[in-house]
Amino acid sequence: VSEQVLVTLVLLALWLGALLQVTPIMAWVERRGSALIQDRPGPNRVGPWGLFQALADAAKFIFKESMIPAAADRPLYLLAPVLALVPALTTFVVIPLGPTVEIGGVPRTLVVSDAETGVLLLLALASLGVYSLVMAGYGSNSKWSLLGSVRASAQMISYELALTLAVVAVLLPAGSMRLSAVVEYQRAHVWNVLPQAIGFLVYLIAIFAETNRLPFDLSEAESELVAGYHTEYGGMRFALFFMGEYMSMATLSSLGATLYLGGWSLPGVDLTGLPWWGAAVVGLLTLAAKASLFMVFFVWVRWSFPRFRYDQLMRLGWKVLLPLALFNLLLVATLTVAGVLWATPPTLRPPSPRRWRRRRNRER
């Protein structure tokens, strides 16, 4: 049992170590990427290629005087930035980092928690992220903040539907909510990005809205709302929102890589020969490489597209993405039942009502 606990702890340490690196690295990628796109040098004075700029920023955040607006609702104002990190630091637990291996004679999948509810748990925890924005907006007691957080909550619950429907379509052929099963399915057959190209597109667009990134950053639109829900925050409290945004991007990117791009696996690479910690490290690096494709795409899009108007955003979510996701779900369900997608039959064998009633009576 203790060895199982050790595996869990090591996996947790690997994940947290990787996630905490995301923010400084992405801050650098974002600045240099925007500079590249806008044909200017970007920050290049602190360290080689400006790599240590993030450290200077961190020092500034920590030493900045901490101010609380006089009219703020103090408990909500102070709690909001902390809650911003909760979804970012909890959702990764169901994303696998490697194959199922034998540890102490017991099969163990290299994932922090191989819960049966799997991806549903991830979506549930991620849906709590909106409370941080709402508390920040209300607690700051400022019109800009309030408008920003009202926009954010409407936007997030609208796009969550399309996102969830796209994810459900991935689970159908795999026949399980466990992400390890989704990866095994892709290893055995084909990466989901090919048969589910429509679902992949919906997922890709929806995660921009879920993380409030441009072109969907209506909740912090600089030209209208100063900085939206975090207008009244400075120093380390602002840094927590900043970290939360980048870490949410990272976990949603990892989920996207797991659902559509084969997760920790690479075709032709077999990790079963390695010791479990080696497999986990290689798996993490592979997953990080795939997730960074999403991250670079985030930056690329941010500096290439103008911001949507609010009615355009809502129309895209409800009238385009939701029907597309429903169509994709119907298509994948049909293909799964038709046996085109190598689903593992029989997926569902309903008991006849009479048999169930008999069983229930016997138990009584």
Added chain:
Amino acid sequence: MELAVFLLFAALTLGSATVVVLHRNPIYSVMSMVLTLVSLAVLFVLLGAPFIAALQVLLYTGAILVLFLFVIMLLNVQRESSAGWTNAGQVTGAALAALVFAGIVGWLSWGAYGGRAAPALSEEAVALRPLAELLFSVYLLPFEIIGLLLLVAVVAATVVARRPEPPLPGGEQVAAPEGEP
């Protein structure tokens, strides 16, 4: 360990549920309700029903309570300013509600611990696959009826919320100048 977790979250559930009722500021009431439902989800996990727990967090805290908050923030509901127990109707209503609640709890406890023990929740009732099998066989008709009912409710809400003259789509058309007959 399990007992400690249960006690902690049971206390959190009860404490935050009390705050929901007693707090004067509706925003704080909703936030306490979020805490109540999340703590309740932990209790579901302890009972061996992680699926119900995930659904509880996803649907109630992730969607329904966000709408509560949304409405409160949009309508700008102010801190409740009632001076306390002055309204006779209020007192009667509260007493009745308390009586009904006590009756339900007493009845349930009697059923569970009084005469004979109620059967424990079986794996069949709470795990993912058996639940799905039940839902799509024995309870298929009620399931479909509920789906239809919700659809009707959505359509009705849309009709009620619709203004007589919808606003201009996307602002592409030119609005008629105001003040004209």
